[in-house]
Amino acid sequence: MLLNKTNTAALFMLISFSACSSNEVGQSKDVAQDKIYQQYSIRYAEGDEKVSVRAQFRFAGGNGTTLVLSAPSQLSFDDEVVKVDSSGAEGAYYEVRKPVANFYGKHHFIFTDINNKKFDNDFSFDTFRLVNIPASVSKKQGLDLAFESGALQPGDVINVSSAKTDSSFTVIYESSATKAINIPSKQLMRQKNSELKLETTLYRKLNLQQNTAEGGEMEIRYSLKPITVKLAE
Numbered sequence: 391m392l393l394n395k396t397n398t399a400a401l402f403m404l405i406s407f408s409a410c411s412s413n414e415v416g417q418s419k420d421v422a423q424d425k426i427y428q429q430y431s432i433r434y435a436e437g438d439e440k441v442s443v444r445a446q447f448r449f450a451g452g453n454g455t456t457l458v459l460s461a462p463s464q465l466s467f468d469d470e471v472v473k474v475d476s477s478g479a480e481g482a483y484y485e486v487r488k489p490v491a492n493f494y495g496k497h498h499f500i501f502t503d504i505n506n507k508k509f510d511n512d513f514s515f516d517t518f519r520l521v522n523i524p525a526s527v528s529k530k531q532g533l534d535l536a537f538e539s540g541a542l543q544p545g546d547v548i549n550v551s552s553a554k555t556d557s558s559f560t561v562i563y564e565s566s567a568t569k570a571i572n573i574p575s576k577q578l579m580r581q582k583n584s585e586l587k588l589e590t591t592l593y594r595k596l597n598l599q600q601n602t603a604e605g606g607e608m609e610i611r612y613s614l615k616p617i618t619v620k621l622a623e
Contacts, residue, residue: 434493451605555581
C-alpha cells in the first residue's frame with residue numbers, strides 16, 4: 391500500500407527511545423527478570439563509515455528506569471560482549487559502532503539475565519539507496535523516486551521530507567509492489583524555489599523473537615544523503 395501524507399504524525403510514532411523515557415539508572419539484579427524490557431536500535435546515515443548498534447534495558451516497559459546488567463547478566467552482539475555506557479540524558483545503554491562495509495547481512499543480540507536465561511534476537515541489515523534520480527522534473531507531473539532495497543517487510547516505512555523550503559511536506563511510503571516513492575504534483579506546485587532538497591529515511595520496526603514477559607522492540611533506521619532536484623514549470 392502506498393500512502394502520501396502531509397504530516398509527520400506517523401513518523402513520530404516510529405521513533406523509539408521517546409523523549410519522555412526515564413534516564414534514571416538501576417541495577418538489573420534489583421528487579422524481577424521478567425520485567426526487563428529489551429530495546430534495540432540500529433542506525434546508519436549514508437556516507438558514514440560506521441553503523442551504530444545500541445541496546446537499552448528498562449524496568450517495566452519502554453519508558454521505565456534504564457538498567458545496568460548485573461553479572462552474570464550481559465549483552466552480546468554477534469558473540470562479542472558489549473560494555474555498558476551512560477549519559478545524563480539517556481541513562482544506561484550499550485553501544486557498539488561497526489564498519490558499514492562489512493555490516494550487510496545477518497546479526498544477532500543475546501541478552502542473558504541473572505538466572506542465565508538467554509534471549510536471542512536477530513535481524514538483517516539490507517542495502518537501501520535511491521536510483522535513477524532525475525536532474526530535473528516538471529512541477530505538473532510530480533516526481534517518482536525509485537529505490538533499491540532488500541525485501542520490504544510489513545510495517546516498513548520510507549519517509550521523504552522536503553528541507554529548507556517555506557512549503558514543507560512529508561511523503562510516507564509503506565510496503566508496496568512498486569519500489570518508487572511518489573511526490574504528488576500538488577506538493578511540487580507549492581514550491582517557490584527553482585530546486586527542491588529531499589531527505590529520505592527507511593524505518594523498520596521488528597518484533598523480537600525472544601522476549602521476557604515485559605516485551606521489547608527493535609528498530610532499524612537508515613538515512614540517505616539529501617538529494618536536490620531542479621523544478622521546471
